[in-house]
Amino acid sequence: MKEIVIKSLKDRGVKIKDIAKIAYDLQVPYNPDLTLDECIISVEKVFEKREVQYTILTGIALDKLTEDGVVEEPLSSIIETDEPLYGIDESLAMTIANIYGTIGITSFGYLDKNKVGIMEELDSSKDNVNTFLDDIVAGIASAASARLAHHHRNQEQADIS
Numbered sequence: 001m002k003e004i005v006i007k008s009l010k011d012r013g014v015k016i017k018d019i020a021k022i023a024y025d026l027q028v029p030y031n032p033d034l035t036l037d038e039c040i041i042s043v044e045k046v047f048e049k050r051e052v053q054y055t056i057l058t059g060i061a062l063d064k065l066t067e068d069g070v071v072e073e074p075l076s077s078i079i080e081t082d083e084p085l086y087g088i089d090e091s092l093a094m095t096i097a098n099i100y101g102t103i104g105i106t107s108f109g110y111l112d113k114n115k116v117g118i119m120e121e122l123d124s125s126k127d128n129v130n131t132f133l134d135d136i137v138a139g140i141a142s143a144a145s146a147r148l149a150h151h152h153r154n155q156e157q158a159d160i161s
């Protein structure tokens with residue numbers, strides 16, 4: 001299942017490294033020794049959660065169905081234009097963002113406002129509907145970053161005791 005999810009993302013132009021880079025930028029201010037490899041591992045850990053896998057597949061399916069013109073109006077236009085008051089894309093992705101606690105939600109809010117890296121590319125794509133995908137990327141990056149934050153804190157506390 002994890003491999004299917006990774007392939008689905010890749011088919012939509014998103015690589016693990018793209019998400020890891022966002023997680024890195026979120027977390028490096030708090031942990032200057034952080035490496036991109038650690039972020040890649042953290043993203044892969046997020047992919048292991050069943051609820052994350054289901055959410056990613058659902059979001060990508062909705063983008064693709066909209067792209068293929070099989071979603072009925074008015075929903076089709078709402079998704080296609082990423083109508084600002086729709087919000088279901090954010091709600092869905094937030095379930096990924098908070099798997100390691102509420103700090104993931106803080107990062108998600110930041111990324112939702114400031115689309116960075118691959119999110120920016122997805123958001124400005126003319127060829128694809130990425131209404132759900134950009135939020136899903138933000139959700140995964142936020143969760144991976146939250147996971148790193150908890151690990152870093154555990155490490156600090158272990159060093160003290």
Ligand code: MG
Nearest residue numbers: 089131132135
């Ligand atoms: Mg969106």
